[in-house]
Amino acid sequence: MGTIEATGLAKYYKEVKALDGLDLTVPQGTILSLLGPNGAGKTTAVSILTTLIMPDKGHAMVAGADLVKSPKEVRKRIGLSGQYAAVDENLTGFENLDMIGRLYHLGREKARVRSRELLDRFELDEAGDRPVKTYSGGMRRRLDLAGAIVAEPQVLFLDEPTTGLDPHGRVEMWSVIRELVTKGTTVLLTTQYLEEADRLADDIVVIDHGREIAHGTADQLKATIGGERIEITVAYSAALPETQSILSGFADGDLQVDDHTRTVVAPVIGGAPVFTRALRAIDEAGIEVSDVGLRRPTLDDVFLSLTGRAAEEDTTTDTEGART
Amino acid sequence: MNELLSAISDGHVVAKRNVIKIKRVPEVLVFVLISPIMFVLLFAYVFGGSIDIPGGSYREFLIGGIFAQTVIFGATFTGAGIADDMQKGIIDRFRSLPMSRSAMLVGRTASDVIYNVLSLIIMALTGLIVGWRIHNGLLKMLLGFVLLLTFAYAFSWIMAYVGLLVPSVEVINNASFMVIFPLTFIANTFVPAENLPGVLRTFAEWNPVSSVTQAARELFGNLPPGTPEPTAWPLQNPVLYTVIWIIVIIAIFAPLSVHRYAKPK
Numbered sequence: 001m002g003t004i005e006a007t008g009l010a011k012y013y014k015e016v017k018a019l020d021g022l023d024l025t026v027p028q029g030t031i032l033s034l035l036g037p038n039g040a041g042k043t044t045a046v047s048i049l050t051t052l053i054m055p056d057k058g059h060a061m062v063a064g065a066d067l068v069k070s071p072k073e074v075r076k077r078i079g080l081s082g083q084y085a086a087v088d089e090n091l092t093g094f095e096n097l098d099m100i101g102r103l104y105h106l107g108r109e110k111a112r113v114r115s116r117e118l119l120d121r122f123e124l125d126e127a128g129d130r131p132v133k134t135y136s137g138g139m140r141r142r143l144d145l146a147g148a149i150v151a152e153p154q155v156l157f158l159d160e161p162t163t164g165l166d167p168h169g170r171v172e173m174w175s176v177i178r179e180l181v182t183k184g185t186t187v188l189l190t191t192q193y194l195e196e197a198d199r200l201a202d203d204i205v206v207i208d209h210g211r212e213i214a215h216g217t218a219d220q221l222k223a224t225i226g227g228e229r230i231e232i233t234v235a236y237s238a239a240l241p242e243t244q245s246i247l248s249g250f251a252d253g254d255l256q257v258d259d260h261t262r263t264v265v266a267p268v269i270g271g272a273p274v275f276t277r278a279l280r281a282i283d284e285a286g287i288e289v290s291d292v293g294l295r296r297p298t299l300d301d302v303f304l305s306l307t308g309r310a311a312e313e314d315t316t317t318d319t320e321g322a323r324t
Numbered sequence: 325m326n327e328l329l330s331a332i333s334d335g336h337v338v339a340k341r342n343v344i345k346i347k348r349v350p351e352v353l354v355f356v357l358i359s360p361i362m363f364v365l366l367f368a369y370v371f372g373g374s375i376d377i378p379g380g381s382y383r384e385f386l387i388g389g390i391f392a393q394t395v396i397f398g399a400t401f402t403g404a405g406i407a408d409d410m411q412k413g414i415i416d417r418f419r420s421l422p423m424s425r426s427a428m429l430v431g432r433t434a435s436d437v438i439y440n441v442l443s444l445i446i447m448a449l450t451g452l453i454v455g456w457r458i459h460n461g462l463l464k465m466l467l468g469f470v471l472l473l474t475f476a477y478a479f480s481w482i483m484a485y486v487g488l489l490v491p492s493v494e495v496i497n498n499a500s501f502m503v504i505f506p507l508t509f510i511a512n513t514f515v516p517a518e519n520l521p522g523v524l525r526t527f528a529e530w531n532p533v534s535s536v537t538q539a540a541r542e543l544f545g546n547l548p549p550g551t552p553e554p555t556a557w558p559l560q561n562p563v564l565y566t567v568i569w570i571i572v573i574i575a576i577f578a579p580l581s582v583h584r585y586a587k588p589k
Contacts, residue, residue, distance in 0.1 A: 084413045
């Protein structure tokens, strides 16, 4: 039995299936990452599990409390850090944390001590008595996360904790999250970045249209997705068929060809040595290239290989569907 | 902790947050304090000469109406503040906390009374300068102010509900302008209700904005002998009629707002 145990969670808005039968199990002291594009249902799942919205179907236990029957018990045991740093700009960092601590009913003294402790730990001690207005994006996110753990919750929900952060802020955030988990906190984290799930999660659930489309550890998923991608942009479209046929000799899986950008993408296993050989073959064939690269698989690649369509296109149709 | 105690203590924490905000965003305060001064001066000097109040002075008559209009506009801050918190995701944070389900609204409506207390003080001082006087003693004056504040407090629960419904602060500002202007003008605020034509007169006579204005005028002693007696029941019993409205508004909109806030969507 996991610290989060959800079965068949579903939420429908008219025609749109925001969540369509999602099962989740998160054992104590582990991180589960919900990976998916915008509109996949990640935020809906988090909103349900944090009692903000009611599921239309399914049930869940969070930290031993029933989500639908005793939401208040759930609220006592969880922390939530949302997609937008929900901190009050006009309050100082300390005042924000202190207020949240008081609203978790920690008591005046304990809320105060705990707030100072968290400001120290998140390197906000110097900024702690300045209004949050003056904070950088990374500082706001750290403060928001600090707010989520004021009451030392058993379960922490992080909805895209690093979206909009610069690379430095992102790495900082990752180390804070990892530290929490080593202390026994159970984390459910949503992300659009495969790399983030890869770095943090013990277990990854890929969702699309509110349903699980893949589930496993980062390594298991990568094995199904394939390895890195060779990306070659040729100078003239005429060379596309030949490039494609050369690269298919090195590829592990289907190639993508984009006529418009004159780019061929080939999933490969074996990294740099394979890349070098492929380039040599292209060069020997006398094909003029304008750009080449070897890159890690992205969420787009995951989607492409799991659903046969790109994540981005999907999002567009999704939002349009929701609007009509 | 039982729900009532928890609502009060959590509400206090939320109110404290809003009070800090009042201190940190003085721009809002400037608006709150300057506009009543402007209104008192504009009406006193622009209309003051052309509107005749039988038996009394227009400036004395006017102040009660300005007080009522200003505190009602002051109540819209509640809606704007809530809409702003919704937009910024702060409401969702509150909703995910084990705090009392009514505390956010209790704390917000209570702390927003401060705006109205401040603007009443400023308006009263401005009024005294332009010639407004109190004739019925301190106790009745206090009663008048308390009635105005309580009416605005009730009104702020309507605004709280609207704040929870609308998608943005801009919408609530525009919407409240469109509702509150007619509400406070089709009343006895700036001219005697009896001077209005037909349907407007009936509306004005039963409009609670008129009764709270009438009550304030009576309590301040701004209706000297010789002022025509109102013919409509609400204006003959303005304090009672206003109190009924206060109770009815709170009884409807407090539970409605709390339900709207607490209900998982």
